Structures are given as structure tokens and as C-alpha cells.
Amino acid sequence: MIPDPIPLQEIRRVLVIKLRHHGDVLLTSPVFSALALAMPQAQLDALVYEDTRDMLTLHPAIHQVHSVGRNWKKQGVSVQLREEWRLLRTLGARHYDLIVHLTEHWRGAWLCRWLKPLWSVGPAISKHGKRWKKSFSHRYDHPKNALRHVVEANLDALRRIGIQPDSSERRLSLVPGEAAQDRIQDWLTEQSLANDGFIHVHPASRWFFKCWTSTGMAELIASLQAEGWPVVMTAAPDPAELALVEAIQTALRQLGARPAHSLAGQLSLKELAALTAQARLFVGVDSAPMHMAAAVGTPCVALFGPSGERQWGPWGVPMRVVSSAQHSCRPCGIDGCGGGKVSDCLVSLSVAQVRQAISALLTETTR
Known part of the structure; x- marks a missing residue:
């Protein structure tokens, strides 16, 4: 027009x-x-x-x-x-x-x-x-x-x-506010975590067809911990999201790794923004917390499956999108292959692919 x-x-x-x-x-x-x-x-x-x-x-x-x-x-x-x-x-x-x-x-x-x-x-x-x-x-x-x-x-x-x-x-704009920032700073101090000294992982989306596997996420977190990176996991208070976090923590124990720090279900939206603003890196899927990380300037590694990164990817920050090159059908926007809530293009992503994206972004950026 x-x-x-x-x-x-x-x-x-x-x-x-x-x-x-x-x-x-x-x-x-x-x-x-x-x-x-x-x-x-x-x-x-x-x-x-x-x-x-x-x-x-x-x-x-x-x-x-x-x-x-x-x-x-x-x-x-x-x-x-x-x-x-x-x-x-x-x-x-x-x-x-x-x-x-x-x-x-x-x-x-x-x-x-x-x-x-x-x-x-x-x-x-x-x-x-x-x-x-x-x-x-x-x-x-x-x-x-x-x-x-x-x-x-x-x-x-x-x-x-x-x-x-x-x-x-x-540019996106999201202001956590002083109260949220103070609460997160107090928690980080209690956990002996330095600002910019941890990686924020938010594994869930309200749409579970956008989620990676719990075993893949556990292996990724274990590899980050082995290199000295503390990991803080978050999730909404939704029972399904909390169950996913617990499945990841269980898988970490089975791998012989220590559980990640967790604030799953414990944060307001403003507090979630304050937390991710202090992270060295955000790792997650196509979700509101991914956009929140971008809005507060935190570099993002985002896993994409049925949704399209050109339309919904992290905006205005250094980022890496991890997606499948073998699935020509994506982005389809369907809630899992055949409507089955599981997306082949996501579950087929390897830990090595995601780890490589994280390493590249850590090398290229400073906070």
C-alpha cells in the first residue's frame, strides 16, 4: 500500500x-x-x-x-x-x-x-x-x-x-526493574555465581513441539560443566515444564554429572529478565525467554525446528541458530510431525552441533 x-x-x-x-x-x-x-x-x-x-x-x-x-x-x-x-x-x-x-x-x-x-x-x-x-x-x-x-x-x-x-x-527493550535485579543479585551471591560467569539454559517452550530432548540437553549441560561453566536452568511453573527440568536433572545424575543450578518455577517475568541479563550466554529453544534474553542484550544460542528463525529468531544480539539442514520441510509450523507433538527436525539435532554453536559464540563475544 x-x-x-x-x-x-x-x-x-x-x-x-x-x-x-x-x-x-x-x-x-x-x-x-x-x-x-x-x-x-x-x-x-x-x-x-x-x-x-x-x-x-x-x-x-x-x-x-x-x-x-x-x-x-x-x-x-x-x-x-x-x-x-x-x-x-x-x-x-x-x-x-x-x-x-x-x-x-x-x-x-x-x-x-x-x-x-x-x-x-x-x-x-x-x-x-x-x-x-x-x-x-x-x-x-x-x-x-x-x-x-x-x-x-x-x-x-x-x-x-x-x-x-x-x-x-x-532494538528490543525490556526493563527488569530494581527489585528484580536485587533479588537475582542476592541469589547469584548465595550460589557463588559471578555476573557473566554462568550460562542460562531455558529448555522449554509453552509449545512442546519446539523442545529438544531431555537427554540431549543433559549431555550438553554436562559438557559445559566439564569445561568449567556453571549452568542455571529456568522454566515456567507449568507442571510439564517442571517435569522436563527434572528429567534433565535426572539424566545429569545418570551421566555422573552434578545437577544444574535451578530456578525453575521460582521467578517472575521481571526476575527471569534480570537473571538472563547477567548470564554470559542464553541457550534455549524458540520461546519467550529467548526473546527476553535478546531484549536485555545477552548473546543467544537458539534451537529451531518447526518454527522459522528468520521470522522468530533472536533479534538484535549476537546469536547462533541451530537447525536441521536435512529436513527440507522446515519450517512447517506444525505441532510435531503428523501433529504428534514431537518434531523430527529438532530431536535429530546432535549435542555436538549445539556445543559447536556455543563455543563459536563464546569466542566471538564478550560481556
């Missing part, structure tokens, strides 16, 4: 909407940086799901983070209506001049109609029909492109209204 600039100097308040998962929300952080530089007079707000708020809170360019509860419906009609009305009143009181909608979620279109900003930009989704089209003053192309990073796709919304972000505005 042809760029159709808006008068940026007239904008006083902006709402950016991203109702997706943690990693998706974090990958919108450059949008706020670019908006802040293009219109420094404007206050920038975000609307995200409640559980993803910490991906954007404390961002230096963001004034307020509003949220939608994923569990509103489960609490009954009266609770849902009350919360929805409260949110509409809160957003209405802000009198937004511009709304930037970054997904196909219908809530963004309805909010544009309800809040009536002077300008609104959303993705061009032909299947949504005329009602969607008429909800926005500007629409940007939104193709599914596995060769283009999601960060750039998000920034297309700004290009549509005349903002051309430069390289400095494309």
Missing part, C-alpha cells in the same frame, strides 16, 4: 494494541521506541493481556499499560461485563488521537469504532470483510512471511502512516 502520512505533530495520545502471547508482546517494544522518536510530544499507551504486562512495563517510552484479563469470561457474565465496561471507560478517558492495532484480533477494530480516534491503523485482513476495513483510517499489508522478522512486520504499521524507523529504533 502507498504510505499515507498523518500529521505526527498533532498527535497527543497513542494506543498500541497487541493481544497475543508474551514473546509477541515483547517484539512490539521497538514500535514504542519508534513512535517516541517520531512524536516526542505524545503519550504512548499499550493494551495487552494481563499476564503479558511485564513484557512492556517500565519501557521508557510507555506512559500506561492497560490490560485485558484472559479469565474474565470464566468468572461469569456479570464480572466480564463489569471489567469490559471499566476498561472502555478507562480507555475513553484517554482521548486517543491514534490507535495502532498489530493483530487480527477483532477487539482492536471494535475499539477503534468505540473510541473514535482521529486516525487508526490496522492490518489489511480481507477475510474480515467491510466492517473490519471501515474500522481503520489506514491499513497496512499483513502477509504471512516466514522470511521476514516479526519485528519488521510490526513496524510496517508505522511505515504506513509515514514513520520510517532507523536501526537504533529497531
